[in-house]
Amino acid sequence: MKDPNCLFCKIIDGVLPSVKVYESANVLAFLDVNPVEKGHVLVVPKRHWPTIADLPVSDSCDIRCAEELMYIMRVVAKAVSSSFADGVNVLQANGGCAGQTVPHLHFHVIPRYGKEPVQPVWRSGAGKYTGEEERDLFAKRISEAVNCIVAEERIVK
Ligand SMILES: [Zn+2]
Known part of the structure; x- marks a missing residue:
């Protein structure tokens, strides 16, 4: 289930380059090309689900992909925060008014450094x-x- 016009589907298919930090049959994690901070990672499912509302709910191989997506998002956040960052934000947007620019479900894992709190998106x-x-x-x-x-x-x- 891919969208040929989707930027992230093209990255998943290797049509567009990316710097990968994790890949399995279901999930890809790669560095954001416009990082908010050094080490900013995007975690995406290899299925083209536009938003979080499109995640599957029935028992299928798709639900296992969704479970693995959540698991890897957690692992990347834990890895970033335990290996070099002082903290981490996990952000996920749905729809243009929420700031989603690529309509393929993705989680931003953003390392944070220092002691000053970041200005949140809200x-x-x-x-x-x-x-x-x-x-x-x-x-x-x-x-x-x-x-x-x-x-x-x-x-x-
Ligand atoms: Zn896609």
Whole structure:
């Protein structure tokens, strides 16, 4: 399952070059060509899933690919933070308004150095609710949607 126009599918197929740090039948991890910090790694599935919502939910070889993707993302983050960085961010974006520029699911593993906290991609507190009523409305919407998806996909018992 590949998209011939996808930048990451081309990297996976070797049509475009990359500096690989890990590769298996299901997952590729390589250095970001525009690193936020030295050692910035992208971890991608070898299946063309555009966003996290496209991850498989049924028992198949695709679900094993998804499990391995999560595992390798964890391992790369652990390796970076234990071998040379002072900390690590793991970032994942879905959709253009979230900052996703390549529509092929990927995790950024970004080493951080020094003692000063980085400016996060979000502004903490910028999304203040008008009050408890609005806050509770958002909680209700999210809760209902989560329960609906869980019921449809029947993964969590
Ligand atoms: Zn792709």
